[in-house]
Amino acid sequence: MIARSFKSVIWVATVGGAALSCYMVSLRVATERADLAKVEHQILVAKRDIRMLQTELGTRGRMSQLEDWNSNVLALSAPTSAQFVHDDMTLARLERHDATVEERTSGDVRMASAETGVAVAPAAPAAPAAEAPKPRVVTAIAHAPPPPAPTAVVHQASYTIGPKSPLGTEPKKAEPKPERHAKAAPAAKPAPEKKLAAKGAPDNKAAAKPAPEKKLAAAKAKPAPEKKAPEKKLASRGKIVRHPAAAQESDAD
């Protein structure tokens, strides 16, 4: 009875609800469309910006400008015909020939390497000094104190000036290792080489001979003053390392 008397109201509500939901759907679609249009517009704007920026970049990096920079600032020039390689053989021949240990030590050259962290048993007890003219490699293996990580040691050795550097103690622990021949040198880590390179100059020992790569730099002998602190530390170790026979500098290589 009640339902019948409310029938019309229910109908109106149903139709109204349906219409409303249809409208909502349509509104939703319209919103999505508007968003899409907005994004499309943004894309267009971005593309226009890209074009504009490309134009600007192209104008700033125009050929005449690049050529100016190439010739006046960077001093670059076109590769010559000799710089072109045509076959594998020529390419292989291009490989820079690094001097072997024998070649490097044909002069009176001392080499040292520091291995940090891992204790290495000496291969043989310290050998007496060989005859001076005979080239050899003397390798010192310094055991770093356990607490600092090996990398840290290397790092500080190269760059830290502070007196509390762990390296300061390191040389004391360093044990002169017997001459390690041949293969040891190529394996020498870059960091130790650097240390040694720096080492050569400060206490003005003519004998100080760093790794061959750094020979010229060390030969010039006058270190930059700000490098003094680490150099001295290294030098102390260098004394231990240095072979008694260490004699003259040699540029022969």
Added chain:
Amino acid sequence: MTAYVAIDSRTAAPAPRPGGLALTYHRLMLIMLVFAGVTMLIATRLLWLQVSTDRSTGDTGFNPLIPARGDIVDRNGIALARSIDAWTIAIHPDRLLGNPEELALKLAQLIPEHSADDYRKLLKSKKSFAYLSHRALPELVSAVNALGEPAIEFSREPERLYPQTGLAAHVLGWTSTEGHGVSGMEKVLDARLTGPQRGAPVELSIDTRVQATMESELAAAMTKFSAIGAAGVVLDLKTGEVLAMTSLPQLNPNRPGQGAVDAGFNRATLGVYELGSTFKPFTVAMAMDSGIIKSFNQMYNCPTGLPIAGGHVITDTHPFGGPCSVADIMRESSNIGTAQIAAQVGSQRQQDFLRRMGFLEPVQVELHERGRTLTPGNNWGEVATMTVGFGHGIAVTPLHLALGYATLFNGGIRRPATLYKVGPGHPVPEGTRVFTEETSRRMRGLLRLVVLAGTGKKADAPGFRVGGKTGTAEKLQGGHYSGSAVVTTFAGVFPMDEPRYVVVAMLDDPKATPDTFGFHTAGWNVAPVVSRVVSRVGALLGVAPDPSREADLTEVAAYLKPEAKH
């Protein structure tokens, strides 16, 4: 507790009149109708909007990415010409609110292209519109905006920008302020660049890197030798594509009105020059094709002077004073020897060859700026044949010369030069045969000899097997040749074992300098330009320098040492 009694006022109200109720209903109905009508109106309008509005934006209508004028790019897609939206500052003097005196001073400070007086005149002129600045920088726009004058209007208008500034300016040409091409490819492509296809850029055959190299090397030589002008062409000899074409003095198409007076003149296609000894290989090739020259060892009599009709005497810069072979003639660039070969070829045959090479008509290229060849015309007798044989008495453009060398070294087939990148839509034309393949092949050794042991030594680029010919021609000044002003040219081809590119460089009126020992001949000033250009761009063009490769020199082996035979 208080009791209230409410008196029902309705009972007190007078009884409604019988007609009054009907009237009320009537009014109510009217109001309802009005409401319904308005609602219907709004609903109809909404429906209409719903139906009529097209939401598919982007598909139709204006696409801002399509420029007002299409782009021009080089063969690698580097923009050579673009349209940008640039700020334009304009003023409506009739709507001026501020003080014209003050404003004129401020404008003169900000835009110093005109004086304060000019601005004052403009501001008082009561004109309705005038431009103050095209392509203004944003800083200038904000500075002018800060003047606060409402009569000044700022707008963004499409402007043509040449990002590479002067690069390939004569190829590109430039546009007028209305945005139409005035010269160069801008003019040729005007319809294409403003038409419906303008969204896609036009690809030219120009290679920006080669073009820049050519321009910088030529400009350096031009400065060094105080030349009044220069031209250069790099051509792909198999397809006829122009990879670089330049004319100096430089022109900036962004500001075409500025610069040297003759900067707008394209020396490469519009200027015609007597290109001198660079013609000699053509004469030799003609003689080979005609069966006159069978071997480069064929001997001619080369006295120190060769008298010809009209009382003139042909002379050589390196006189032989005795017998000389074809290879000698080419190596030492002998006018006397070449004149004799040309005479053997004969006037008719020479004209026929030159016509087939396209030397008697304006050069075949898309540009409108093409110079008319100057020839002996009806006066093409034996003397003219002899002088044309070594490049005098005939004036062609440097592009003609490049095309001639392309014809001679691509197997003998003449194709027109093109500034469009060859590809789909721009196929390589069939071409017509001018020289035999055999002649084309044998000429390689001869021109390589010129560079290895002759006048063109300074054009050699190590590893690139450059071959070519120098040419020094006296300029006609006031109707007669004067030894002081010359046009020096080098036409080179590389790599000579498998020719691929032609390089032509020309200097107009170079002067001698101390390091050329007083010479102003091509071997001293323009040949080094070719050497440097080839060594810089050779590898970019896919020619690997290889000292182990060499052109076939068996025919000229005996002449490789200058002392070997004289």
